[in-house]
Amino acid sequence: MSSYAKRMDNIKGSDIREILKLTQQPDIISFAGGLPAPELFPIEKIKTAAVEVLNKHGRKALQYGPTEGYIPLRNKIVNQVKKFGIDSNYNNILITSGSQQGLDMIAKLYIDPEDVILCESPSYLGALNAFKAYEPKFIEVKTDNNGMLMDDLEVHLKNNEKIKLIYVIPEFQNPTGRTWSVERRKKLVELANKYNVIIVEDNPYGELRFDGQLNPSVKSFDTENKVIYLGTFSKIFCPGYRTAWILASEDIIHKLIFIKQGIDLQTSTIAQYDINEFMEMYDIEEHIKELVSVYRERRNIMLDEMKKTFPKEVIFTYPEGGLFTWVELPERVNTRDLLVKAVEKKVAFVPGGSFFPNGGNECCMRLNYSNMKPDKIKQGVDILSELIKNELK
Ligand SMILES: Cc1ncc(COP(=O)(O)O)c(C=O)c1O
Structure with missing residues (x-):
């Protein structure tokens, strides 16, 4: 057997x-x-939007679509992430079947067995489990109420050549609910540039802010295309659509497109049309x-x-x-x-x-x-x- x-x-x-x-x-x-x-x-608004999709675009919405996703939706995402200081265009965006899939794809792109992933201590269980399939080693970086401790991070970056990814959730972290200071976000990019390591910034909760001001994302400080940013409709709309995105340099997006083709060809066309129509008809804000x-x-x-x-x-x-x-x-x-x-x-x-x-x-x-x-x-x-x-x- x-x-x-x-x-x-x-x-x-x-x-x-x-x-x-x-x-x-x-x-x-x-x-x-x-x-x-x-x-x-x-639900009522989604019903109206879904009927509109079938009436206006039924034959396209029920057909296969491009791996990278539906352009009008990708353009809406470009707009949606501006509030986090991210300047992008639709070529930087790949629609995924949930951010969970994005995490898996990123690990598939970068991780060989024994490579090292740095993460916050503690970190999101679902990401750790997705990464584990690629047989990495994890190093937990110490954290406090303002995010990862940059001194501890640098010690690891200096001493370990196998580090490939730094995985972070700077906004209302899962599991701790903590938010990183802006200084640490800037410093993180500086260190990633210095040691030539990719940052994976996972931001499913950033828009669900109850008090205070929105923070600029780590991606907004990215000067050398070192940050791969993940966003999702799961928490600001409905997780059942399983629709999310990866935002990164066009080079990285091209590689990820090949990976996605091997996994599921594309994210559900009709889910993308429905969300796009909802955003045209109603104010998601x-x-x-x-x-x-x-x-x-x-x-x-x-x-x-x-x-x-x-x-x-x-x-x-x-x-x-x-x-x-x-x-x-x-x-x-x-x-x-x-x-x-x-x-x-x-x-x-x-x-x-x-x-x-x-x-x-x-x-x-x-x-x-x-x-x-x-x-x-x-x-x-x-x-x-x-x-x-x-x-x-
Ligand atoms: C930090 C984090 N990343 C990713 C995900 C997965 O989100 P999605 O529903 O888009 O797959 C979650 C879900 O809870 C999460 O908390």
Whole structure:
């Protein structure tokens, strides 16, 4: 019998997927996934846009399309990313089937076995899992509330010639909800230029800012085409369309097009037409404002309740946007064990250890506040709080 490829040794089921299965039960209060609030999907408007697409462009929208994507949609993305200081044109944009696919494609382009990927400690589990298929080594760079520590980053860049990618989520990071300072963004580009390394900037949450000003992206400081930027419609529109983009130099986009041809030829034509039509007929900024206002309220409710009820030894982040807060418990608490007890009480979260590629840190957890209604958020936090108090006794 044939054996599985060696790369499969690195690929194991993810905690998130297993937990998401549990959250399918209607009575679970889930802080686990990164799911948007489904009641905010603009279904009536999407219906109108979809009918318009079929009436006006049915034969094209249901046909194969170019690998790089539908030009009118790529032009809209050019416009959409201007708010992050990115100056581009549609040739810099490749539409992907979710940013998840983009992450996989980028690793396929750059990573040979044993190459090194630098990432924030902690980092997005889905990206780490996508990268693992290419058999890299991960080095976790230390972080604080303002992002990666640039001194630590430089030590690694100096001492390791196999570093190929630096993967970062500078805006409302998954899992911590933290945002990088502008100085660190500039410094990151400087270091990438100096050591000739590619930066992968993943920004699914940047538009979901509740307080303060939008920040310029890392890409906006890119002078030598070292930054590959990822954006997605999953969090500002609907993840079910599985439509996202990679923005990079034309050279890099050309290579990625070859890769995409081998994977799925192209992202769904009709999904791209539907989103494009929605953006022509309606103001997506209005829709984003509505998301921001609902998620801000949910963040406030979760964080207020945590402040009120969590024991003093427990610390957590106060995100200015995005979908998550990050909780650090005293080291003696193991959040995988805590999860088992929480699920018995019908509450789910993601244990923090999964977000560290090299393991450890079992005393942390990620909580999502976008998906549950306010009364459930309060109830779930109260249950967690009781469980944590019991653990600390
Ligand atoms: C940081 C980050 N990158 C990428 C993704 C994947 O997004 P998409 O739905 O576009 O595949 C997510 C989804 O939660 C994410 O949090």
